[in-house]
Amino acid sequence: MNADPQAKVGQPVLKVDDLRTHIFLKRGTVQAVDGVSFHVNAGETLGLVGESGSGKSMTSLSILRLIPKPGARTVSGRIEIDGINVLDLDEDTMVRDVRGKLVSMISQDPMTSLNPVFSIGDQVGAAFRFHDLVRGRSAIRDAVVNVLQRVRIPSPERRLDDFPHQYSGGMRQRVVAAMAIACSPKLMIADEPTSNLDVTIQVQIIRLLREIQKETGVGLIFITHDMGVAANICDRVAVMYAGRIVEIGDVETIFDNPSHPYTQGLLDSIPHLGRRRERLYSIPGNPPDMQNPPSGCRFAARCPHVMDRCRSEYPPEATVAPGHMAACWLVGKNE
Amino acid sequence: MILEIDNLVKHFPVGGGFPFGGSKGEVKAVDGVSFGIGAGETFALVGESGCGKTTIAKLILLLEKPTAGRIVFDGTDLTNLNSRQVKEYRRNAQAVFQDPYSSLNPRMKIRDILAEPIRAHQTMGRKDLERRLDEVLEIVGLPERAKRNYPHEFSGGQRQRIAVARALTLNPKFIVLDEPISALDVSIRAQILNLLEDIQKELGLTYLIIAHDLALVEHVSTTVGVMYLGNLVEIGPTAQVFDDPQHPYTQALLAAVPRPDPKHGLSEQLATGEIASALNPPSGCKFHPRCPHVMDVCSQTYPELRRIGESRAAGCHLLEEQSA
Numbered sequence: 001m002n003a004d005p006q007a008k009v010g011q012p013v014l015k016v017d018d019l020r021t022h023i024f025l026k027r028g029t030v031q032a033v034d035g036v037s038f039h040v041n042a043g044e045t046l047g048l049v050g051e052s053g054s055g056k057s058m059t060s061l062s063i064l065r066l067i068p069k070p071g072a073r074t075v076s077g078r079i080e081i082d083g084i085n086v087l088d089l090d091e092d093t094m095v096r097d098v099r100g101k102l103v104s105m106i107s108q109d110p111m112t113s114l115n116p117v118f119s120i121g122d123q124v125g126a127a128f129r130f131h132d133l134v135r136g137r138s139a140i141r142d143a144v145v146n147v148l149q150r151v152r153i154p155s156p157e158r159r160l161d162d163f164p165h166q167y168s169g170g171m172r173q174r175v176v177a178a179m180a181i182a183c184s185p186k187l188m189i190a191d192e193p194t195s196n197l198d199v200t201i202q203v204q205i206i207r208l209l210r211e212i213q214k215e216t217g218v219g220l221i222f223i224t225h226d227m228g229v230a231a232n233i234c235d236r237v238a239v240m241y242a243g244r245i246v247e248i249g250d251v252e253t254i255f256d257n258p259s260h261p262y263t264q265g266l267l268d269s270i271p272h273l274g275r276r277r278e279r280l281y282s283i284p285g286n287p288p289d290m291q292n293p294p295s296g297c298r299f300a301a302r303c304p305h306v307m308d309r310c311r312s313e314y315p316p317e318a319t320v321a322p323g324h325m326a327a328c329w330l331v332g333k334n335e
Numbered sequence: 336m337i338l339e340i341d342n343l344v345k346h347f348p349v350g351g352g353f354p355f356g357g358s359k360g361e362v363k364a365v366d367g368v369s370f371g372i373g374a375g376e377t378f379a380l381v382g383e384s385g386c387g388k389t390t391i392a393k394l395i396l397l398l399e400k401p402t403a404g405r406i407v408f409d410g411t412d413l414t415n416l417n418s419r420q421v422k423e424y425r426r427n428a429q430a431v432f433q434d435p436y437s438s439l440n441p442r443m444k445i446r447d448i449l450a451e452p453i454r455a456h457q458t459m460g461r462k463d464l465e466r467r468l469d470e471v472l473e474i475v476g477l478p479e480r481a482k483r484n485y486p487h488e489f490s491g492g493q494r495q496r497i498a499v500a501r502a503l504t505l506n507p508k509f510i511v512l513d514e515p516i517s518a519l520d521v522s523i524r525a526q527i528l529n530l531l532e533d534i535q536k537e538l539g540l541t542y543l544i545i546a547h548d549l550a551l552v553e554h555v556s557t558t559v560g561v562m563y564l565g566n567l568v569e570i571g572p573t574a575q576v577f578d579d580p581q582h583p584y585t586q587a588l589l590a591a592v593p594r595p596d597p598k599h600g601l602s603e604q605l606a607t608g609e610i611a612s613a614l615n616p617p618s619g620c621k622f623h624p625r626c627p628h629v630m631d632v633c634s635q636t637y638p639e640l641r642r643i644g645e646s647r648a649a650g651c652h653l654l655e656e657q658s659a
Contacts, residue, residue, distance in 0.1 A: 051520040168609045198383035198547070200625075201609060203591040203602045210601075225521050228550070228593035232601055251597045262522075269525035271554035273592050274577070279532075280554070282525035286490045302522075 013186045013219040014040040014063070019077035021055075021062045024070075028291045032058040032072070034243035037317075040187065040219040045210075047234035047251070048223045053287060054240040056223045060189045063221075064103060065094050082186050101131050104180035108192040110172035114164040120175055121160035124148065127182035143182075150215070151178045151208060170201035174208065181212055191223045206233050227270055231255055236323075239263050242288050242298035249324035259326035261303045297328070305330055336371040337509060337541050338395070343368045343404035345390050349614060362613045364390040366565035367404070372558070374508075377535070377542040379556035379573065381549060381588070383610055386562040388545045392511050395543065396430055397421060409508070426456050429502035433514035435494030439486040445497055446482035452504050471500040474534060492523035499530065503538070512544040516551070528555065549592050553577050561585045564613055564621040567640065571647030581649040584622045620652065628653055 021033040033055045040046045048056040061067045062074050065086060079086050081102055089098065099105075107113045115123060124144045128134040134143045141160070148156035151174040164172055173193060180188055190209065194202040210233060213220055224230050230237055231251060238248040239260065247260040258264045268281035285302040288294055294301065300310040309329050318331040345365040365387045372378040380388040393399040395406060397413060406413040408424060416424065429452075432438040439448055449468050453459055459467070469479050475496040486494055495515065502510050515531065516524040532555065535542060546552050552559060552573065559576050561569040561584065569582040580586045587606035594602070606625040611617050617624050623633035632652050640648040641655065 051522055053520075170609050198610070199549070199591040199593075200383065200587055200604075200606045203593070203604045206593070207601065207604060226593070227521075227595040231595050231597045231599070232593040255595060255597050266522060267595065269522065270595060271528075271548075271550040272595060273550040273553055273589070274594075276553065276574070280525040280528060282529050283522045284526075286492060286523070287520065 011042050012039045013042050013082055014221075015078070015080040016059075016063070017078040017080075019059065019062055019074065019079065021058050021067055021072060021074045023068075023072045025291075030290045031243050031293060032290065033062060034293075036077075036240075036243075036245055038238050038245060038248060040221060042186070042219050043213065043217040044235045045213065045220040045222050045233055047230040047237040048221060048240060049225065049227065049230050049237060050240035051225055051287065053242075053290065055243040056240050057191055059240075060105075060191055060221060060223060063187075063189065064099060064105060065089075065091075066099075096131075100127055100185070101183045102185055103187045103189065104183070104185045106173075106176050106180050106188065106190040106193045109196055110169065110176050111164070113176050114172060116164055119161050119163055120148075120167065124175065124178050124182060127179055131183050133183060147178045147182050148175070150181065150212070151175070153178070169197055170204060173197065173201075173205055177205075177208065177212065181216065181218070184216060185218060187219045187221070189221045189223070192225070193222075194229060195224070195226070202229070209233065227255075227267065239266070242293060243290060244298065244327065245325075246299065246328070247324075247326040249320070249326075253321070253324050259320045259324070259331050260299075260328050261305055261330070262299045263326075265302075265304075337374040337409055338372040338543070339405075339407040340371070340391075340395075341369050341405040341407070343391065343394060343406065344402045345387075345394060345399060346402045360614055363565050363616060364613060365394070365401075366616075368562075368565075368567050369404075370560055370567065370570055372509075372541060372543060374541055375535075375539055376558055377544060377556045379544045379546060379552040379559045380562060381546060381552050381559060382562035383547065383588075385564070385610055385613060387565040387613075388562050389513060391562075392430075392513050392543065392545050396428065396511055397424070422456065426505045427507050428509045428511070429505065429507040430511040430513065431495070431498050431502050431515050434518045435486075435491060435498050436518070438498055439494055441486055443485070444482065445484055445486070448486070448497065449482070449501050449504055452501060456505060467504060471503045474503060474537075475500045475530060490523075491519050492526055495519060495527050496530065499527075499534070503534070506538075507540070509541045509543070512542055514546055515544070517546070517548065531555070549577075549589060561588065564611060564616050566621060566650065568622065568651070569647075569649040570640070571643070571649075575644075575647060581643055581647070581654060582622075582651050583626045583628050583653070585649075587625075587627075620650075 017037050019033055019036045023030040023032050036059055050056050063079055086098060121144050124147060125140045128140050128143050134140050145156045153174055194205050222233055234251045236250050237254040238245045241262050247263045258267060265283040269283055283302055288298050296312045297310040297315055300306050307329060315327045315329045317325045317327050320326055320331055343365055344367055346361040346363050349360050349362055380391060382388050394401050450464055453464060468482060472479060472481060477496055516527050519527060544556060556573045559573045560567050563584050569576060569585045580589055590603035590605050605627055608625045619634040619636055620638050623629045630652060638650045638652045640650045642648050
């Protein structure tokens with residue numbers, strides 16, 4: 001455990017620079033992640049929002065170097081975690097020193113991320129045994145009880161020897177969170193951690209993640225397609241569309257003052273509790289085919305403000321205000 | 336009322352197994368539910384997983400037989416129909432399911448998918464059939480040439496349009512929508528939602544929508560029924576229920592919905608713990624172990640639905656105290 005997590009708040013724990021992860025198929029190449037740059041500071045939550053196929057999960061798998069092989073390959077870019085470029089590391093080092101220890105992951109479905117034939121105590125204890133952080137049976141048992149307490153599992157010493165099927169959905173996701181924080185990582189990636197849960201349980205898990213973050217100062221990447229969840233947990237939000245980040249900024253800016261037409265359309269098209277509207281705005285058309293992405297802006301075909309230039313040249317990342325970037329030709333024009 | 340449900344019960348036996356041994360217990364999926372849906376209305380059933388909302392949809396579509404209770408559609412009791420009457424009923428009551436990737440047969444062309452309900456119910460000349468297919472495709476905003484393609488050639492949103500078109504081919508009066516947009520991409524959802532609203536206005540349809548997304552329910556429905564562990568705990572006009580929820584469970588559910596507005600602050604956690612097992616539900620009010628206002632009486636007696644005003648009802652002992 002770090003002596004003083006507060007001392008590190010604000011330092012970037014992750015820097016991703018021009019990341020490109022492509023999937024090579026017989027029929028052609030899918031540019032799943034195509035030039036993505038962002039950073040995450042200690043103690044902050046960055047939301048990656050976008051619809052399925054926008055590249056948010058591929059981005060997170062690239063950071064962990066867990067992209068499906070063969071087929072997918074990170075073709076260029078830099079991923080710096082705590083100052084180390086993980087793209088330079090070999091698989092042994094990734095396993096020994098990075099995954100679980102420096103970066104951990106909370107996935108969507110706790111039923112598939114837990115092994116049904118091992119007890120909860122065994123599985124959470126594996127993190128300590130593998131990274132050789134705690135030695136001896138009873139010491140590991142104590143460490144597991146401690147970490148299960150931190151994720152608010154009631155009377156963990158009695159539930160240690162239970163199996164995953166004896167836990168409810170929300171409790172299982174707490175166990176996964178316990179495994180993720182066991183080795184005090186610098187960065188945690190949560191990929192749709194609440195999408196399979198009911199709303200009354202979802203709010204419990206969101207609150208838990210925020211509390212954990214306050215206690216440990218861990219940097220968190222929160223992947224979601226639910227704008228409501230993003231508004232609840234994130235400090236900053238990156239909106240992805242067709243393999244690229246189209247807009248990034250702090251959460252108030254993205255929700256109150258979005259600059260990219262895709263972000264604007266997305267926010268207008270979701271029903272908002274307590275704000276009744278006659279009709280929702282609907283973004284016309286469908287997301288582009290990622291094997292043959294359009295040249296120019298990938299949102300051009302669906303954009304209400306499309307200009308000739310949008311169809312031929314991809315807009316550069318334009319700064320709207322400090323910390324707020326949007327990749328749209330309209331942004332440069334307004335200056 | 337186009338559809339009336341009276342004290343509907345569905346229990347599923349668990350364990351034991353054929354041919355030896357008795358059943359070990361019963362899952363009380365639906366445990367005495369009554370409501371009515373008026374013609375032209377959109378009635379929404381909401382609640383968390385395991386509350387019985389999908390079982391009710393299956394009972395209404397005659398995909399399951401009720402343990403007890405009655406379902407009356409347009410004056411006909413559905414519980415004792417012969418096969419010809421069932422067919423006649425199904426012409427009027429259609430369904431659109433959650434996942435258009437599994438609800439469309441991948442080996443059939445769109446023409447055959449859309450023609451199948453017509454072929455099952457009536458004889459129609461080839462030309463008339465083609466005309467009808469073109470009509471429904473136009474209603475859902477797909478080109479006529481779509482008939483020649485297979486489902487895999489379409490995107491998720493387009494597939495859901497095809498599923499809607501299939502439900503419309505027989506000119507039904509009533510459609511059950513079971514989570515119609517939750518499997519779709521966020522930017523496509525509003526398209527399908529607006530389409531369903533337009534169709535309803537144009538054709539005068541009645542909808543029963545099953546959903547867990549409360550913001551969606553508030554947007555589309557006229558009446559809402561909130562379910563918890565097989566019971567209806569609150570029912571009434573959507574605007575009234577959402578503005579001033581009476582049952583603590585409805586309050587907890589609405590407070591937990593994350594708002595797409597950072598200024599709103601974190602969603603509130605009013606209910607503790609998780610939904611109990613329907614195999615062994617809590618005594619009295621089934622919500623009492625999670626309720627912030629729990630009293631002694633809650634674990635002893637089941638609170639029947641009580642009328643509130645003209646068109647609302649909720650089942651909670653707190654409401655009895657207030658009126659006493």
